[in-house]
Amino acid sequence: MSGFILTNALVVTTERVFLGSIRVEEGLVLDTFPGIVRGRDVVDCGGDYLLPGLVESHTDHLEKMLVPRPGVLWPSPLSAFMAHDAQMAFAGVTTVLDALCCGQFHESSLRRTILNSSVAAIDQAAMHGLPRADHFLHLRCELADPDMPSFFEPHAGHSKLRLVSLMDHTPGQRQFNDPQVYRRFFQSRANWTDEGFEMELPRLIADQKRHAGRNKDTVVTRCRRRGVPMASHDDASMDHVGQAHEDGVAISEFPTTLEAARRARELGMKILMGSPNVVRGASHTGNVSGLELAREGLLDILSSDYAPLSSLHAVFTLHRKLGLSLPEAAAMASATPAGVLGFSDRGSLTPGKRADVVRVSLAGEVPVVRSVWRAGCKVL
Numbered sequence: 001m002s003g004f005i006l007t008n009a010l011v012v013t014t015e016r017v018f019l020g021s022i023r024v025e026e027g028l029v030l031d032t033f034p035g036i037v038r039g040r041d042v043v044d045c046g047g048d049y050l051l052p053g054l055v056e057s058h059t060d061h062l063e064k065m066l067v068p069r070p071g072v073l074w075p076s077p078l079s080a081f082m083a084h085d086a087q088m089a090f091a092g093v094t095t096v097l098d099a100l101c102c103g104q105f106h107e108s109s110l111r112r113t114i115l116n117s118s119v120a121a122i123d124q125a126a127m128h129g130l131p132r133a134d135h136f137l138h139l140r141c142e143l144a145d146p147d148m149p150s151f152f153e154p155h156a157g158h159s160k161l162r163l164v165s166l167m168d169h170t171p172g173q174r175q176f177n178d179p180q181v182y183r184r185f186f187q188s189r190a191n192w193t194d195e196g197f198e199m200e201l202p203r204l205i206a207d208q209k210r211h212a213g214r215n216k217d218t219v220v221t222r223c224r225r226r227g228v229p230m231a232s233h234d235d236a237s238m239d240h241v242g243q244a245h246e247d248g249v250a251i252s253e254f255p256t257t258l259e260a261a262r263r264a265r266e267l268g269m270k271i272l273m274g275s276p277n278v279v280r281g282a283s284h285t286g287n288v289s290g291l292e293l294a295r296e297g298l299l300d301i302l303s304s305d306y307a308p309l310s311s312l313h314a315v316f317t318l319h320r321k322l323g324l325s326l327p328e329a330a331a332m333a334s335a336t337p338a339g340v341l342g343f344s345d346r347g348s349l350t351p352g353k354r355a356d357v358v359r360v361s362l363a364g365e366v367p368v369v370r371s372v373w374r375a376g377c378k379v380l
Contacts, residue, residue: 002026002376006357008036009045012052014335014348017326022050024355027376031351045359048370049326052334052348053094053356054311057163057272057341058138058231058253058303060099061087066114073110077121082130089132091308092358094374095338095346097138097163098122102152103145115151119158132372132379138163140233143215144208156222162341164223165253166244167233168212220247229341231272235260245269250340251301256287261298270340272301275310275333279317290314294322301340302333312360312367320365 007021011032020034036044065080067073074080088096100118101111125131137160141152155161223230231251232244241252241263252264253272264271273290277283281291293299304311311333318329331348338347346354355376360367372380 004041004043004376005037005039006043006045006050006359007038009048009050009359011050011349012326012330014327014331014350017049019047022349022355022357024357024373024376027355029349029351029353029355029357032349045370046361049360049362049367050349051092051312051315051330051358051360052353053346053358053372053374054092054333055095055337055341055343055347056088056093056304056308056311056333057097057251057301057337058099058165058305059088059096059308060101060140060306061304061308062098062100062118063111063114064306066118067110071110073113077114077117078124081118081121081125085125085131085133085135087308089372089380090369091304091310092312092360092369092372093133093304093308094356094358094372094379095134095136095343097136097341099138099140099165101140101142102155103142103148112147112151115155119155122160132374134374136160136162138165140165140167141215141219143168143212143219144204145215146207146211148211148215149218152219152222157226161226161228163229163231163251164219165231165233166216166219166247166249168208216247224248235264238263241267241269253303254287254305255293256283258288258292258296258298261288261293261296265298270300270336271298272303272337273299274305275302275314276305276307278302278314279310291318291321294318294324300332301337303337312358312369316362316365316367 003025005021005023010017011020013032018034021037022032023030062084065084100115104111122135137158142148230249231253232249233253235241235252235255236257237260241260245267251270251272254274255261261271273293277290282289302311302314315329315333318324319326335347346356355373357373358369359371361370
């Protein structure tokens with residue numbers, strides 16, 4: 001339907017929550033208003049919440065569909081993409097930046113083989129009008145990989161590129177400041193024995209010293225030229241954040257320490273944390289808690305990272321556990337990332353914005369997506 005009203009709902013705008021209605025015309029929010037209406041082209045939401053469609057800035061979930069088991073490459077990238085897309089929509093996400101790796105931290109990783117097929121699947125699905133959500137690209141550049149430029153350059157001019165992150169997963173750096181944490185995290189994935197890891201470690205460190213700085217300069221120059229926003233990944237210190245700010249980085253993505261997050265706030269950078277961290281109450285690698293950062297006023301953007309279902313859950317967790325207003329918490333997964341990433345047409349239930357709307361009910365404390373509209377079209 002081109003024009004309809006969603007009514008009898010708890011409407012979450014940028015400023016308040018009220019029992020009322022949303023009028024949609026030609027794919028846009030025409031207005032929001034208190035009260036319940038009856039009539040034709042009216043959807044009664046039964047008192048559920050209506051939130052803006054989530055804007056996902058960093059999810060590597062597509063990779064999990066393409067590599068469903070270690071060492072297993074799914075033969076159809078398009079079907080893998082469609083399965084990923086369906087899960088994102090069911091999580092209330094209407095705009096997705098699919099995070100794809102340019103380079104990797106160990107040579108045996110299948111991430112080195114799936115970049116091109118991932119981009120091709122995204123383009124193919126869009127050409128045929130298949131996706132439920134609106135998909136864009138986030139290129140994750142592994143700076144220590146000597147081959148990173150050869151992965152990055154073919155896609156650096158892609159029309160759907162909306163974010164580039166600068167990563168360094170070398171043992172002894174950032175998230176893996178303790179090399180043994182790196183070994184525990186990747187040993188099973190890389191099929192390393194203890195002896196194999198000890199042999200691999202010097203090569204990884206040497207590659208980082210030889211290539212990371214030069215590769216970073218290449219990526220930063222390219223992004224500045226095109227005006228593509230950048231994120232620094234796993235900032236662990238004030239120096240990491242300061243260098244990122246000098247490079248023109250807009251987002252401190254998954255800072256690992258309170259110190260780094262505080263410095264990012266001082267420099268005016270947006271702070272992005274993983275929604276799984278917020279929902280679980282802790283980082284899975286022992287870094288700073290997203291809830292702790294939120295308590296300190298140091299959290300701007302929520303990202304589902306490896307679990308699509310987590311961002312909506314994190315919104316309600318912040319509201320319930322920390323007392324953030326629902327509009328404030330919802331903005332972390334919608335309006336704020338939309339603004340940073342240049343999506344001026346979406347991110348809130350504001351008249352004139354695109355009608356990306358998620359209907360949510362609560363099963364106890366768990367938010368459950370009931371329906372999703374993207375640009376006024378029902379996709380779930």
